[in-house]
Amino acid sequence: MHLPAILPWGAADGFSKQMLLVILSVVIIATFFVLAARKQQLVPGKLQFAGEAAYGFVRNSIAKDIIGGRDFIKYVPLLFSLFFFILVNNIYGAIPVIQLPSFSHVGGAYVLAAIVYVTWIGIGIKKNGLRYFKLATVPSGVPVYILPIVIPIEIISNFLVRPVTHSLRLFATMLAGHLIVMIAGSGIEYLVMQENVLLKGTSVLVLAGAIAMYMLEALIMALQAYVFTLLTAIYIEGALHADSH
């Protein structure tokens, strides 16, 4: 599973390619947006316009639309960082030579999901006090005799399953996409090496399929960054307005 370590550094596995890519992604995102935002012209240039469009997408289409109100601006930095951190790290998988989405290793996905988990529970407690756990697990308007069934389901789905699905969704799609593209690549290589001309010819079919899968994966990479951020916004909104749900 793991690529060989770049340096014999740290623990048993060493400094992996993923670690380098994660650090690189931070540099790319920070450089791009600081450069784009630095000029602050009322009539933006090309770079500033691109930066504003990207920032405005997370700010308005995710944060403002989901969280709404006047509070949303507080959560824009988190959502913005998450979206572009995941996006860049996913897109690595579609770039030739690099061909490795960072979140095809589960560790990073766990970390991000944990950050979000702690954040929304913290927001819920800050907003509603310890009553938040009652609000989050006891839905209003449910007949009393169903509550013994509903409450355990709510506890499991909100506090146990939610962070797991949140992290594994990202990790699994990236791993699966990575595997499919790699398997298609090895499959083509294997078929081209065959002596039988007909068998060799079938490699074209695999190549066509591989290109289609590559396009699909590229779409999923962007989509998963959006989904992860969107779910984060939904969790935060749920914690903020727990008493009206």
Place this chain on the structure above:
Amino acid sequence: MNQLIISAATEGAEAANPLVPNVWEMGVVLAGFAVLFFIVVKFVVPMFEKTFAERAEAIEGGIAKAEKAQAEASAALEEYKQQLTDARAEANRIREEARAEGAQILAELKEKAAAESARITAQAHAQIESERQAAVVSLRSEVGTLATTLAGRIVGETLEDDARAARVVDRFLADLETQNAGVAK
């Protein structure tokens, strides 16, 4: 072949369960994300928000400025209309005054002209009177001489006696005047 695959699979499963994370990778992601988050909170979001706010202010400020300009324009129009009304009233007043003044001047001129004509008439009358007087006087003396000479020739006797002649002429003229007066009446 089958054995190889099975052994590879079991070996893989022991070596790397994909759900077990690498702690160091988690550390790198945590640190990397923390750095990114710090930069975003500290620089990126404030700068973008500042630009957005400035832009919104520029647009709203422009609208406010336009509204102010429009208000000023309508105030100026109102003032202009007011001035126009005032000017019209002023013009009417001046025209009225001029008309009154003109009438007054005309009346004065008429009066003056009438006075002048009366004066000229009176002067003419006086002159005529004085000329008539002069004529009467000269006539009286000439007519007297003439008549006396004439009467002397007719009568054959000289009326050289001035005193008597004067008396005769005077009586004649007095008779003439009484006759004239009778005719005039």
